[in-house]
Amino acid sequence: MKLWKTILAAATLALATGASAFAARTDLVIGITLEPPHLDPTAGAAAAIDEVLYANVFEGLTRIGPNGEVLPDLAESWAISDDGKVYVFKLHTGVKFHDGTDFNADDAKFSLDRARADNSVNAQKGLFAAIDKVEVIDPATVKVTLKNPQGSFLYNMGWGDAVIVAPESADTNKEKPIGTGPFKFQSWAKGSSITLVKSDNYWGAPVALDKAEFRVVPDAAAAVPALLSGDVQAFPFFDPDSVAQVQGDPRFKVVIGATEGETILAINNKKPPFDKLQVRQAISFALDRKAIIDGASAGLGVPIGSHMSPANKDYVDLTGLYPHNVDKAKELLKEAGLENGFKATLKLPPPSYARLGGEIIASQLRDVGIDLEIIPVEWAQWLDQVFTKKDYDLTIVSHTEPNDIDIYSRKDYYFNYDNPAFDKIIAELNLTSDEAKRKTLLGEAQKILADDAVVGFLYELPKVGVWDAKLQGLWENAPIQANDLTKVKWTD
Amino acid sequence: MPSVWTKQDSGPVTAMTAYLLKRLAIAFATLVLASMVVFAVLEIIPGDPARLMLGMNASADQVELLRNQMGLNAPLALRYLHWAGGLLSLDFGRSYTYSVPVIDLVRERVVVSLPLALIALALSTLIAIPVGLFSAGRHGRAGDTIAMGAAQLGVAVPNFWFALMLIYLFAVWLRLVPAGGFPGWGAGIWPALKALVLPAIALALPQAAILARVTRSALIEVLNEDYIRTARAKGLPYRAVLWRHALRNAMIPVLTILGLQFAFLLAGTIIIENVFYLPGLGRLVFQAITQRDLIVVESVVMLLVAAVIAVNLLVDLSYAVVDPRLRSRP
Numbered sequence: 001m002k003l004w005k006t007i008l009a010a011a012t013l014a015l016a017t018g019a020s021a022f023a024a025r026t027d028l029v030i031g032i033t034l035e036p037p038h039l040d041p042t043a044g045a046a047a048a049i050d051e052v053l054y055a056n057v058f059e060g061l062t063r064i065g066p067n068g069e070v071l072p073d074l075a076e077s078w079a080i081s082d083d084g085k086v087y088v089f090k091l092h093t094g095v096k097f098h099d100g101t102d103f104n105a106d107d108a109k110f111s112l113d114r115a116r117a118d119n120s121v122n123a124q125k126g127l128f129a130a131i132d133k134v135e136v137i138d139p140a141t142v143k144v145t146l147k148n149p150q151g152s153f154l155y156n157m158g159w160g161d162a163v164i165v166a167p168e169s170a171d172t173n174k175e176k177p178i179g180t181g182p183f184k185f186q187s188w189a190k191g192s193s194i195t196l197v198k199s200d201n202y203w204g205a206p207v208a209l210d211k212a213e214f215r216v217v218p219d220a221a222a223a224v225p226a227l228l229s230g231d232v233q234a235f236p237f238f239d240p241d242s243v244a245q246v247q248g249d250p251r252f253k254v255v256i257g258a259t260e261g262e263t264i265l266a267i268n269n270k271k272p273p274f275d276k277l278q279v280r281q282a283i284s285f286a287l288d289r290k291a292i293i294d295g296a297s298a299g300l301g302v303p304i305g306s307h308m309s310p311a312n313k314d315y316v317d318l319t320g321l322y323p324h325n326v327d328k329a330k331e332l333l334k335e336a337g338l339e340n341g342f343k344a345t346l347k348l349p350p351p352s353y354a355r356l357g358g359e360i361i362a363s364q365l366r367d368v369g370i371d372l373e374i375i376p377v378e379w380a381q382w383l384d385q386v387f388t389k390k391d392y393d394l395t396i397v398s399h400t401e402p403n404d405i406d407i408y409s410r411k412d413y414y415f416n417y418d419n420p421a422f423d424k425i426i427a428e429l430n431l432t433s434d435e436a437k438r439k440t441l442l443g444e445a446q447k448i449l450a451d452d453a454v455v456g457f458l459y460e461l462p463k464v465g466v467w468d469a470k471l472q473g474l475w476e477n478a479p480i481q482a483n484d485l486t487k488v489k490w491t492d
Numbered sequence: 493m494p495s496v497w498t499k500q501d502s503g504p505v506t507a508m509t510a511y512l513l514k515r516l517a518i519a520f521a522t523l524v525l526a527s528m529v530v531f532a533v534l535e536i537i538p539g540d541p542a543r544l545m546l547g548m549n550a551s552a553d554q555v556e557l558l559r560n561q562m563g564l565n566a567p568l569a570l571r572y573l574h575w576a577g578g579l580l581s582l583d584f585g586r587s588y589t590y591s592v593p594v595i596d597l598v599r600e601r602v603v604v605s606l607p608l609a610l611i612a613l614a615l616s617t618l619i620a621i622p623v624g625l626f627s628a629g630r631h632g633r634a635g636d637t638i639a640m641g642a643a644q645l646g647v648a649v650p651n652f653w654f655a656l657m658l659i660y661l662f663a664v665w666l667r668l669v670p671a672g673g674f675p676g677w678g679a680g681i682w683p684a685l686k687a688l689v690l691p692a693i694a695l696a697l698p699q700a701a702i703l704a705r706v707t708r709s710a711l712i713e714v715l716n717e718d719y720i721r722t723a724r725a726k727g728l729p730y731r732a733v734l735w736r737h738a739l740r741n742a743m744i745p746v747l748t749i750l751g752l753q754f755a756f757l758l759a760g761t762i763i764i765e766n767v768f769y770l771p772g773l774g775r776l777v778f779q780a781i782t783q784r785d786l787i788v789v790e791s792v793v794m795l796l797v798a799a800v801i802a803v804n805l806l807v808d809l810s811y812a813v814v815d816p817r818l819r820s821r822p
Contacts, residue, residue, distance in 0.1 A: 045547020
């Protein structure tokens, strides 16, 4: 009994000291699910790299803001020629890299040329494809000439893959990243955590945090106790299924936002019987999106009718095109000569939206006579078999890249979709920078994909963030996968 | 068989050396065979590390470029020989994803996993032997039934669930230890040990349950032997009989299980290190498999194979320590 009291007293004391320490806090531990393989955003596709470094350590000419808008970054302003082919960027002066070297136009030229070089292994090399040449006008001015006008050029320069690096440190950024951002890299305990500290000679508005640690917590079941014990104060990308465990707790804020992740039931458009429009439409009619969102995403997520985020300004609501209608689906299958149904496979990668959603979709398609065999695969297998070799019938995946409707016009992409009318719109879109015209074209593109029922459009992946109620400034939405800490601070 | 006689005649030391040499030769052959199996199996599983690194927006040409940079396009046999040859000179290759030598990764991780496994092993032995002695001494009585019931529960409870219960009790509610993570030995012995306490308990308890049952049944068997009756008959107290005569003779099966458990402990760390997000070898292998960082998986698995073989060798030798009759076995 006495021991019991001592333990309780100790626990209360621990709670009390913990609480009083919150007042003047300038440190933060952020939980991330996957550890980045390395720390160079220009040399890998892993979202985890940007989650740690984007906007914190590395900066680009432009940057993407909390709601997906393009903002000036290292370039304070720019001028675009009338033909839309020449961009002249005016750069900030007095900017230093974390190793003390100066940033100027030479670094900008170096970074862009490096990313688009023949031997470049930049994972988003396509972002730089339109660039014809990069010239240094003076130390604070850089001129980029494009081969053709490109509507999304300024947005492209805001990706993590387009950040500015220095020639002296470019080759060692994987282990020791050197950028121009408000935080500098301090240490990386592999498998455990990455620590950033405030950079003293930052050129822009100073940040409130002195120290930020990104701690790798791979297991969703471990994330909840990590929050409850106070070890980790924020999980910007939290598992939707675990939200119920922290929702009612006043110590935490649960923030549901939008991502750029279109979750789709991808269809191999060249493989019979999926080459028939009626079959693909039948699948779309057979899907009950609400049931899928409830079962695969804890009821969180917005239904979509084409490949565009509902949060996007150019979004067109096409969810009414294929309402859940089993009879209509059966009718279409009959038209396609498949009144007795057919068998197919459904390959599911590891994320829970795919594994849980797959079970529900299989049962929904069974109702219209399509018998699916579920095959769980690892990411590596998925990339190999489904994405590269196109050896699949159906699969579920979320396309998290922003503004990526053009993937449907890519030759040899895993959808095996080929529609010259769609390709024409995308080609025109690439050359258009007028906002109103872009909106019309993007609307048409969304309409074509929905009409063709290229894939089964399911829902927009939610961004579920959970963090300490006293914490302010973390992103609500995820227009790109990043944890921008520049505005984050503790309040009382 | 004159040769056998000579060996025996030349005394236990030479016999022991011959025995040791034979065991070492077998261990080496096992390692070579294991390296072939490990390499072949991992090369067969689908997945391309270069494509994984570059993601879905990279072109096929770029993936090919990275494959060449990683040295993945060399013929299979050549890559095996290169890797296996490297192992002989303790060169474990370079990680595809981290692009640092594998040995550096292992060195960072082993300082977490090895102490964890050793603490768990010590803990399970310290719990299991007394419980086994206690139970065997009260064979069939209430104390025995309760202890063995608890052991049954220990065997049945999944260790990841048990780990979560420990976390909620000691980290969330009582706040005595962190819920997970590892501060590194640089942060001091005490904080580091604190981070290992719960994982070690979670690992040790199921092992202790098994070991306690084995200890108990081995002891009960020995206690039925004639020499125990003799020892009791000559007036030796029960406790002395249990400790001096019975336990020593019951040690062989216990040591065997202990050796096997070391392999299980290493495997168990994969799950436990995930639940407690400890940067150990188990996590490293797990991550490397999902990222298709094959060279890391292959090299770490070989290290684990070597560790298990070494432990088995130690167990074999310990039989000879416990049982003098085995020392002179040819």
